[in-house]
Amino acid sequence: MARKKVLLVDDVNLIIELEKAFLKGLPVDLLIARNGVEALQIVKNERPDLIYLDVNMPVMDGLTCCRELKGNPETSSIPVIMVTTHGREQDMLLCRTAGCDDYITKPINARLFVEKGRNCIADFERRRRRYNFSIDVQFLKDGEPRHGLTTDISKGGLYIAVPDDNIPDDPVDLLFSLPRGGRDILVAARGRVAWENRHGNLKKPDYPAGVGVEFTDIDPGIVVLIEQYLEEALTGKK
DSSP states (O other), X not given: OOOEEEEEEOSOHHHHHHHHHHHTTSSEEEEEESXXXXXXXXXXXXXXXXXXXXXXXXXXXHHHHHHHHHHSTTTTTSOEEEXXXXXXXXXXXXXXXXXXXXXXXXXXXXXXXXXXXXXXXXXXXXXXXXXXXXXXXXXXXXXXXXXXXXXXXXXXXXXXXXXXXXXXXXXXXXEEEEEETTEEEEEEEEEEEEEEEBTTXXXXXXXXXXXXXXXXXXXXXXXXXXXXXXXXXXXXXX
């Protein structure tokens, strides 16, 4: 089966890199455009299967580009997910009026980003890699600082080994250090308890007792750094 093509359209390089990181490991080929004019040309030449389209861009904004795509019978069936900075009802209405199939707001949530793509493409499957990553992490338990040890991490979350009586408060406020460039970068993030692995009910016997935490609020730049660091660790290029 041919791999699906996904077009990412944004004039901000950091956002493009973040979106690429979210989709890394999925069975798709990525195309990149920096504005609506470039996007229309790529659509004409490549016929992508899905488009993530930023609203605010120079030359041609995303709303205008979406209207042109949906107004053309040759491209109207291509799913378009609008990416907007604001979560106001007025912005959502503008996106819908332009004809988009769905929308997502910044800061972009990794899980929602992939899920919305999966809703548009049937075989758009998550293949998120996880990496062994042992480091001290601080969190709150009953409002008091506690410590645990991570066993693995991905760009979407991490696993913390803790006793049953030390399950973090939910939502989980995290503080840990990421080794990068010969120094430690302090990372503050928020997440949610996605699953628990208690002694009496080990859902994954090969994991120690603890919790899997999904990031819900983390600096997009940190997500990129995590992916870069772990990719280097995996390939031995550190």
